[in-house]
Amino acid sequence: MSYGGPVQGRFRDSIKGEGMKHSLVCALGLAMALASGVSSAQAPAQVGSQVPGYFRLAVGDFEVTALFDGYNDLSPKLLKGLTQSQIRALLARRSIETPGVQTAFNAFLINTGKQLILVDTGAGQCIGATAGMLSDNMKAAGYEPSQVDTILLTHLHLDHVCGLVDGQQKPVFANATVYAAKAEADYWLDPQALAKAPEGAKPYFKIAQDSTAPYVAAGRFKTFDAGQSPVPGVEATLEAGHTPGSTTYRFTSQGQSILFMGDLVHNLAVQFLHPEVSIGFDVNSQQAIKSRAKVFSDAAASKTWVTAAHLPFPGIGHIAAEGKHFQWVPVEYGPYKRAAKVPLIE
Numbered sequence: 001m002s003y004g005g006p007v008q009g010r011f012r013d014s015i016k017g018e019g020m021k022h023s024l025v026c027a028l029g030l031a032m033a034l035a036s037g038v039s040s041a042q043a044p045a046q047v048g049s050q051v052p053g054y055f056r057l058a059v060g061d062f063e064v065t066a067l068f069d070g071y072n073d074l075s076p077k078l079l080k081g082l083t084q085s086q087i088r089a090l091l092a093r094r095s096i097e098t099p100g101v102q103t104a105f106n107a108f109l110i111n112t113g114k115q116l117i118l119v120d121t122g123a124g125q126c127i128g129a130t131a132g133m134l135s136d137n138m139k140a141a142g143y144e145p146s147q148v149d150t151i152l153l154t155h156l157h158l159d160h161v162c163g164l165v166d167g168q169q170k171p172v173f174a175n176a177t178v179y180a181a182k183a184e185a186d187y188w189l190d191p192q193a194l195a196k197a198p199e200g201a202k203p204y205f206k207i208a209q210d211s212t213a214p215y216v217a218a219g220r221f222k223t224f225d226a227g228q229s230p231v232p233g234v235e236a237t238l239e240a241g242h243t244p245g246s247t248t249y250r251f252t253s254q255g256q257s258i259l260f261m262g263d264l265v266h267n268l269a270v271q272f273l274h275p276e277v278s279i280g281f282d283v284n285s286q287q288a289i290k291s292r293a294k295v296f297s298d299a300a301a302s303k304t305w306v307t308a309a310h311l312p313f314p315g316i317g318h319i320a321a322e323g324k325h326f327q328w329v330p331v332e333y334g335p336y337k338r339a340a341k342v343p344l345i346e
């Protein structure tokens with residue numbers, strides 16, 4: 001950039017003559033007021049709350065809105081494959097030295113112009129006061145839950161399905177049909193599976209069944225086989241490991257793609273540099289590691305947009321490959337669509 005050249009236009013005029021004198025007088029006045037401890041007005045009360053949790057991105061003709069449902073803390077001890085001191089060192093590189101790693105619950109709304117599709121629904125009422133913000137943030141983003149016609153679940157863990165229902169187990173999405181991979185539904189929704197599950201795992205099966213129950217009863221829960229697409233134009237791919245039916249969804253419009261990869265990654269500081277690190281929630285960790293490496297490699301090669309349910313909000317970015325390692329390149333805040341003519345400073 002070159003800001004060293006001659007100043008031009010109005011700016012040049014304002015620092016010459018009267019404009020410059022006026023600026024000096026103002027600056028002197030301010031300096032005197034500060035020196036004497038006099039301020040002209042009290043600061044207003046602080047707002048004290050976060051701005052609404054949504055972020056918008058255009059992908060071809062599709063409008064993608066990331067929605068923040070909330071967060072919890074995950075213990076680094078859940079990460080397996082390196083020593084705890086190695087994991088702690090990787091976290092420290094990103095200034096994380098707390099006992100838990102703050103971990104977001106992201107969901108994504110896609111308006112294709114023909115359909116309003118929600119990918120995952122957040123943790124809803126299942127984990128306490130730090131989650132369940134999806135509906136409010138959806139409204140802040142300009143949509144109503146009743147407008148959602150299709151819900152695609154990446155898998156049936158509680159932090160993805162609990163948002164389907166409210167605290168009274170009533171459906172939040174009155175007009176939506178919910179889709180999950182058949183392998184996923186078979187694993188979690190079979191009543192026999194709940195009966196046979198180890199005590200510690202029973203709540204996960206029960207929550208998956210309770211959250212989907214009103215949709216199943218209304219005939220609005222559907223499954224699809226591996227290789228099938230639940231929605232025309234959306235590519236669904238079975239990436240088993242984290243759960244038996246974990247699925248990624250790829251939307252493409254006007255030659256641009258965005259891949260919704262759900263829980264193929266949980267930790268930004270560790271799992272891009274070390275995709276071989278698994279997490280305690282994986283049903284089959286070796287399979288999950290393979291799925292992660294494959295999806296990371298494909299996403300890096302194709303340079304597609306990627307979203308993840310638990311990366312820092314909005315959980316949208318690109319993946320770059322660096323040998324056997326990867327790097328997350330988060331989207332930056334900016335205009336929804338860039339102007340036709342953007343000033344280029346050279």
Ligand SMILES: [Zn+2]
Pocket residue numbers: 157159160263309310
């Ligand atoms: Zn999850």
